[in-house]
């Protein structure tokens with residue numbers, strides 16, 4: 386037995402018959418009067434997400450509330466998220482402050498992340514983050530996922546929308562539901578298969594998890610590859626407007642997302658490793674943390690981008706031109722040229738270049 390590796394294993398809250406016992410086992414009950422709700426910052430399916438502060442020090446907090454009229458199952462899922470979060474203690478996993486269960490509405494209270502969810506942050510900061518900063522953000526996500534894997538927790542919904550960003554651009558894994566909050570996955574993304582009554586967001590989920598419902602830390606690694614693509618694509622939607630059906634067929638036939646505009650070759654290679662159809666051949670989060678750490682410390686991370694930056698005068702702010710041979714080739718192979726409009730929004734190719742593709 387390896388005594389050096391003392392990882393506490395995560396306890397599935399559904400092993401407790403009473404959800405209240407589970408949540409108070411892992412979460413601190415907070416006095417409702419100490420919670421100051423300041424403003425609504427998001428809307429979950431179960432209720433609102435608010436920014437607030439916690440007396441007596443008025444530390445900034447985020448609060449998830451469970452709306453009145455919730456079902457028994459919704460209460461179970463709501464409390465189980467707190468029971469799960471309360472077991473974790475890592476700088477790259479959102480920290481639980483406590484819960485309000487002795488008054489209504491039920492609340493889950495966490496540390497406050499000033500820069501919100503990663504997908505929204507990327508869309509709001511297009512072109513402002515360099516490859517090294519993006520790789521550092523991914524290093525944080527991978528570190529959080531390594532910790533969760535060591536704790537024996539499989540996330541099943543790792544996506545940029547479920548990662549939060551603090552004031553120092555530190556990224557923290559969030560969203561520990563047992564079933565998935567619908568509003569995060571549109572109806573169109575709901576797969577036919579579900580595991581425990583939850584919904585599966587197809588374009589982030591490993592093939593074997595979609596077809597055989599085998600979720601594992603290796604299927605979380607596949608999702609991490611998709612998050613890497615999102616991070617280097619300014620929060621672009623994976624597979625653009627393609628239908629779920631197309632995504633599954635495309636991936637089953639071995640196709641993979643192309644390198645994002647201005648993405649270092651090493652990062653796209655890492656994505657492809659995460660998307661190996663044989664899950665035993667994918668890297669572990671341990672290896673991903675080490676690889677990203679190495680790339681960040683290597684000074685020339687920027688050097689090996691996939692796209693050749695044309696020599697332009699300084700004030701020219703036109704983004705990198707895509708290496709169209711790869712993009713055009715990829716689109717052609719998949720007869721996806723009808724996705725031209727979305728490629729234009731993609732921000733790296735011009736209309737005239739797309740026309741040249743046809």
Ligand SMILES: CCCCn1c(-c2ccccc2C)cn2c3c(=O)[nH]c(=O)n(C)c3nc12
Pocket residue numbers: 426427434446447448449466479493494495496497498499500501502546547548549559560561
């Ligand atoms: C993807 C997470 C959505 C809900 N949520 C949470 C959160 C997440 C899980 C349990 C409880 C809470 C309050 C913190 N924060 C935050 C935050 O700290 N800062 C933010 O700006 N936003 C939008 C947040 N949204 C949340």
